[in-house]
Amino acid sequence: MKSMSCKQLGGACDIMFSGETFEDIAAQSKEHGMEMFQKGDIGHLKAMKTMKDRMQTPEDFNKWMEDKRKEFDALPEEG
Structure with a gap:
């Protein structure tokens, strides 16, 4: 299992997402x-605009x- 934050994925906050892939x-x-x-949420709306522009x-x-x-692949396994 590995984790990345919303910010690491282009978002606006520090909430963490965890998964195997x-x-x-x-x-x-x-x-x-x-x-x-x-x-x-204003911060996330701004991040979404950036992502939309990227797309x-x-x-x-x-x-x-x-x-x-x-x-993600370079992150160490948790646990």
Whole structure:
């Protein structure tokens, strides 16, 4: 099991997501982002705009995702 924070994944807070795979924590981050969007959290809304801008260029977004996956893979196992 490994953990990454919302901020490490492009978000706005220090909440931690844990999982066996990068996909596990990415799904948790996405769910958290949707909750913060519904609450109108300003910090997360700004982070979402940055992510939306990043998604306009598939190459940039894919590179960002690849970098985050590498960051996850490099983390030590917890436990």
